[in-house]
Amino acid sequence: MLKFSHFNTNFLDNQLANPSSAALNKAFELITQEIAQKKTGYYDLVYNQQALLDSKAYMQENINFLSQIQTIVIIGIGGSSLGLKAIDSMLKHLPSRKNIKLKYLEHTDPIAIQETLNKISLKHTLFITISKSGTTIETSSLLKFVIHKYRLFDHKKHLIFITDYYSPLWHFAKESNFECFGIDKNVGGRFSVLSTVGILPLCLLGYNTQELLDSARYFQNSFLAREQDHLLSKAIFFAKNKERYPINILFSYSNVFKHFNAWYVQLWGESLGKIDAYGKKVSLTPIGLIGSIDQHSFLQLITQGIMDKTITFLSLNQAKYTKPKIPKISLPHLESTNFVNNTSFAKLLGMQQLATMQTIQNEGIPTDHIEISELCEQSVGRLIIYFELLTSVVGAILNINTYNQPGVEFGKIRLKEMF
Amino acid sequence: MLKFSHFNTNFLDNQLANPSSAALNKAFELITQEIAQKKTGYYDLVYNQQALLDSKAYMQENINFLSQIQTIVIIGIGGSSLGLKAIDSMLKHLPSRKNIKLKYLEHTDPIAIQETLNKISLKHTLFITISKSGTTIETSSLLKFVIHKYRLFDHKKHLIFITDYYSPLWHFAKESNFECFGIDKNVGGRFSVLSTVGILPLCLLGYNTQELLDSARYFQNSFLAREQDHLLSKAIFFAKNKERYPINILFSYSNVFKHFNAWYVQLWGESLGKIDAYGKKVSLTPIGLIGSIDQHSFLQLITQGIMDKTITFLSLNQAKYTKPKIPKISLPHLESTNFVNNTSFAKLLGMQQLATMQTIQNEGIPTDHIEISELCEQSVGRLIIYFELLTSVVGAILNINTYNQPGVEFGKIRLKEMF
Numbered sequence: 135m136l137k138f139s140h141f142n143t144n145f146l147d148n149q150l151a152n153p154s155s156a157a158l159n160k161a162f163e164l165i166t167q168e169i170a171q172k173k174t175g176y177y178d179l180v181y182n183q184q185a186l187l188d189s190k191a192y193m194q195e196n197i198n199f200l201s202q203i204q205t206i207v208i209i210g211i212g213g214s215s216l217g218l219k220a221i222d223s224m225l226k227h228l229p230s231r232k233n234i235k236l237k238y239l240e241h242t243d244p245i246a247i248q249e250t251l252n253k254i255s256l257k258h259t260l261f262i263t264i265s266k267s268g269t270t271i272e273t274s275s276l277l278k279f280v281i282h283k284y285r286l287f288d289h290k291k292h293l294i295f296i297t298d299y300y301s302p303l304w305h306f307a308k309e310s311n312f313e314c315f316g317i318d319k320n321v322g323g324r325f326s327v328l329s330t331v332g333i334l335p336l337c338l339l340g341y342n343t344q345e346l347l348d349s350a351r352y353f354q355n356s357f358l359a360r361e362q363d364h365l366l367s368k369a370i371f372f373a374k375n376k377e378r379y380p381i382n383i384l385f386s387y388s389n390v391f392k393h394f395n396a397w398y399v400q401l402w403g404e405s406l407g408k409i410d411a412y413g414k415k416v417s418l419t420p421i422g423l424i425g426s427i428d429q430h431s432f433l434q435l436i437t438q439g440i441m442d443k444t445i446t447f448l449s450l451n452q453a454k455y456t457k458p459k460i461p462k463i464s465l466p467h468l469e470s471t472n473f474v475n476n477t478s479f480a481k482l483l484g485m486q487q488l489a490t491m492q493t494i495q496n497e498g499i500p501t502d503h504i505e506i507s508e509l510c511e512q513s514v515g516r517l518i519i520y521f522e523l524l525t526s527v528v529g530a531i532l533n534i535n536t537y538n539q540p541g542v543e544f545g546k547i548r549l550k551e552m553f
Numbered sequence: 554m555l556k557f558s559h560f561n562t563n564f565l566d567n568q569l570a571n572p573s574s575a576a577l578n579k580a581f582e583l584i585t586q587e588i589a590q591k592k593t594g595y596y597d598l599v600y601n602q603q604a605l606l607d608s609k610a611y612m613q614e615n616i617n618f619l620s621q622i623q624t625i626v627i628i629g630i631g632g633s634s635l636g637l638k639a640i641d642s643m644l645k646h647l648p649s650r651k652n653i654k655l656k657y658l659e660h661t662d663p664i665a666i667q668e669t670l671n672k673i674s675l676k677h678t679l680f681i682t683i684s685k686s687g688t689t690i691e692t693s694s695l696l697k698f699v700i701h702k703y704r705l706f707d708h709k710k711h712l713i714f715i716t717d718y719y720s721p722l723w724h725f726a727k728e729s730n731f732e733c734f735g736i737d738k739n740v741g742g743r744f745s746v747l748s749t750v751g752i753l754p755l756c757l758l759g760y761n762t763q764e765l766l767d768s769a770r771y772f773q774n775s776f777l778a779r780e781q782d783h784l785l786s787k788a789i790f791f792a793k794n795k796e797r798y799p800i801n802i803l804f805s806y807s808n809v810f811k812h813f814n815a816w817y818v819q820l821w822g823e824s825l826g827k828i829d830a831y832g833k834k835v836s837l838t839p840i841g842l843i844g845s846i847d848q849h850s851f852l853q854l855i856t857q858g859i860m861d862k863t864i865t866f867l868s869l870n871q872a873k874y875t876k877p878k879i880p881k882i883s884l885p886h887l888e889s890t891n892f893v894n895n896t897s898f899a900k901l902l903g904m905q906q907l908a909t910m911q912t913i914q915n916e917g918i919p920t921d922h923i924e925i926s927e928l929c930e931q932s933v934g935r936l937i938i939y940f941e942l943l944t945s946v947v948g949a950i951l952n953i954n955t956y957n958q959p960g961v962e963f964g965k966i967r968l969k970e971m972f
Contacts, residue, residue, distance in 0.1 A: 211845075211846060211849050212846075212849025212850055213849070216850070227664070240846055241808075241844075241845045241846040241902075242845055242898045242901045242902045242905065243806075243807050243808050243809075243845075243898070243902055244871070244874045244876070244877060244897070244898045244899045244902070245646070245807065245808065245809060245874075246807075246808045247877060247898060248877065268886075268887055269887060269889055269890055270849075271890060271893060271901070271905075272845060274884075274887055274890035275879045275890070275893055275898065275901065277884075278879055278880050278882045278884065278890075278894075279877060279879060279880060279898075281880075281882065281884075282880035282882060302886040302887050302889075303886070303887065305885070305886040306884050306885055306886040306887055309885060309886075310885070380859065380861060381800070381838060387662075388662050388664065388665075389660075389662050389664065389665045390662075390664060396850070399850055399851065400849070400850035400851070403850060403851050403853065403854040403858075404850060404851070404853045404854065406854070406858075407853050407854025407855070407856075407857055407858030408853075408857050408858070409857050415857060415858055415859045415860065416858065416859065417854055417857075417858025417859045417861075419800060419840075419854060419858070419861075419862075421838075421840060425660075426630075426660045426661055426662075426691060427630060427631075427659055427660040429961065429964060430630050430631025430632070430689075430691075430819070430961070431631055431635070431743075431815070431818055431819035431822060431823060432818065432819070432822050432823070433960060433961050433964060434822065434823045434826050434827075434958040434959075434960040434961050435822040435823065435825070435826025435836055435838060435960075436826070436960070437826075437960035437961075437963065437964075438826055438827050438828050438834060438836075438959070438960040439822075439825075439826030439827070439834055439835065439836025439838070440799065440834045440835065440836045441834065442799060442836075442838075443838075452663070455663045455664075457663070458663060458666055458667065458698060460694045460697055460698060461697050461698060461700075461701035463697045463700065463701060465693075465696075465697065465700075465725050466724070466725050466728060466729070467687075467721040467722070467724040467725040467728075468687055468688060468693055468721050468722065468725055470688055470721075471688055471690060471693035471694070471697075473969060473972045474690060474694055474972060475697075477972075478663065479661045479662070479663045479666060479694065479698075480661075480663045482661045482690070482694065483660075483661045483662055483663070485968060485971055485972070486661065486690075486964075486968060488971065489964050489965075489967040489968035489971055490964045490967075492967055493963045493964040493967050496963070539853040540853075540857070541852060541853040541854075541855070541856035541857040542848065542849070542852050542853050542856075544856065544912045544915070545848060545852060545856075545905075545908050545909045545912040546908075548908040548909075548911055548912050549904055549905060549908035550892055552904055552907065552908055553892045553893065553896075553904070
């Protein structure tokens with residue numbers, strides 16, 4: 135399913151990479167405390183069937199209406215869209231994925247707005263507004279724009295809402311008789327993909343969300359049963375080496391991980407860039423790369439620049455992709471490239487990932503490797519919860535509030551002042 | 554055209570942000586030395602008309618053949634594709650841009666290969682292989698693949714080459730009677746977009762490449778006439794504060810800059826992550842962000858995390874985008890968002906950029922701002938050469954070889970060993 139490896143000698147030699155059981159226990163205790171204190175609601179999502187039940191009920195009630203929907207437009211930004219995008223990109227090859235276009239109205243770029251709404255026919259379109267509060271300026275502005283453009287007060291079935299229970303948006307939607315789904319206030323946007331925020335659109339797209347949740351629960355339970363202590367070790371290493379390795383790279387080998395990288399960057403950056411309990415600025419800076427392509431842009435910096443980075447490799451076991459292959463052709467003057475002839479591109483990509491990892495390890499740079507056997511709801515559910523738990527453990531060790539984002543508010547206040 | 558501003562008090566108070574004229578002279582001298590020593594060929598590109606003449610001659614000779622081309626597929630990775638992608642993304646709104654699909658066969662991801670070649674009809678397709686040597690394993694493998702799949706030895710007009718004079722690929726193409734364009738060996742891939750590498754495809758797409766080169770030359774000459782010393786100041790600040798601010802963010806406000814960010818990341822990272830003349834690892838780590846969207850993923854980390862980052866804002870003066878507007882609607886419970894009613898989305902985006910910049914400046918984080926009055930060949934030519942010159946000056950001050958990438962070779966050797 136998911137294979138976790140910490141190869142690097144630097145990890146193994148370093149005491150922090152092989153923490154004592156006391157250290158592991160201490161880190162684990164911080165998480166059990168968070169859970170007990172209900173500091174965040176995301177731990178409950180894998181046990182709670184509400185998102186699934188709400189989604190199924192909505193689909194059942196609107197079966198005829200939904201059968202004519204060919205495009206879903208998500209109005210939402212940041213945590214309201216990144217998780218869905220990540221999962222859909224990783225799973226869109228599955229046969230159950232319906233032939234529905236998924237588009238996003240995210241930000242206020244006029245060029246992007248016009249491109250997204252180009253060719254939209256209301257009859258075949260469902261708008262889903264996703265926002266914790268509804269007062270995010272991008273989301274509220276875009277919501278007004280589509281309400282006005284498509285006269286949605288006259289076509290209420292074509293606009294539905296996912297928002298915090300009793301938020302301003304909740305009250306608006308309920309009073310105006312739009313369909314509205316509630317999420318718990320203590321589930322932060324970047325930890326919300328396994329709530330209705332992700333589950334409802336994923337259900338509409340035809341994915342097996344039950345499996346997604348089941349497998350995430352399986353991994354979370356396994357972690358709580360202390361069967362995944364490698365996660366604790368890694369978190370301790372990252373947190374305790376934050377001055378030495380302030381940058382954490384996720385180097386993902388396949389284009390299908392592009393949006394997963396973006397989801398990771400938000401999760402990591404917004405959770406772990408904080409002022410700690412003692413008033414000190416703390417951070418771990420995330421960077422997402424795609425292999426092999428970024429070997430040709432970022433690898434030089436990794437291998438020869440200052441060693442301020444850890445690298446997590448994410449790859450797909452590509453054994454089943456036996457095609458396409460590199461043809462067995464020898465081109466005059468290019469014979470030096472023949473060593474890969476008759477190899478599948480997938481195998482070449484896999485070998486490139488290994489060669490790059492070994493090269494980086496030889497420099498003494500900390501690396502670890504997550505290999506996914508197959509992209510399906512099960513593996514993706516585990517991958518999501520793995521990174522969420524990892525983020526939580528690192529945040530707890532750093533003694534910061536992993537779940538808020540006060541630094542984003544200042545800009546919002548300044549914007550209001552400027553108008 | 555381009556407006557450069559260094560607002561931040563941190564820049565202004567810091568002695569390094571207002572370097573003495575002796576320091577400016579010293580930095581400038583390093584560049585004039587590079588030029589005199591012909592350490593790199595890219596400085597010559599803006600004076601040399603060869604790329605333009607070669608491109609025009611090819612287009613003239615093949616006018617009938619090219620009139621039926623509807624898709625261009627670039628086979629090339631890293632410096633062979635990033636610059637073209639960046640420019641086309643910024644300029645594709647221009648009326649002169651022909652209705653030709655531009656696709657890329659870049660890396661060895663089997664899923665990406667199949668998606669790219671889906672729906673390709675050879676009759677209407679031109680493949681352009683771009684590679685310094687031709688032995689880059691991704692490029693050579695993909696070249697073999699398309700030669701085999703489309704039997705291109707029987708359809709030679711549909712495959713052309715851009716490569717170093719007398720490289721293995723050059724010899725292959727010439728001996729096999731494919732059309733082949735040469736570039737100078739001392740023009741590195743990431744500095745090559747103003748050579749035939751970028752100019753030929755851009756000509757085929759209908760852009761005014763003469764203007765692109767003219768405006769780049771204008772800016773380069775202006776820099777060499779010491780009229781752009783703000784560039785030297787910034788380079789000195791970045792280079793001399795490399796321990797304090799090891800991360801340089803380019804925060805670009807519009808989706809059209811997504812590929813420009815990627816070009817910048819390669820240019821900066823691969824040029825400035827090096828072992829210096831004294832054997833010490835040196836680096837400045839680039840990160841590209843898109844506003845407003847990344848305000849919801851990365852801003853928290855910038856404002857409250859440790860202050861190890863500089864931020865360069867890149868924005869478009871959006872005054873001419875008066876539409877679309879945020880409708881003058883008040884939604885019950887969401888009245889707090891009405892302050893932007895009747896504003897254009899473009900103006901909102903511009904205000905968000907300013908508000909974000911001011912918020913970051915208030916934290917004491919070094920920022921600067923490049924505002925583009927209008928996206929056209931002129932402004933893009935200047936933008937490209939500005940970042941190339943900036944990279945060169947920083948590299949020269951850091952006493953590294955800005956133009957090589959020895960760290961990428963180790964992985965290639967390891968890959969070969971593994972097969």
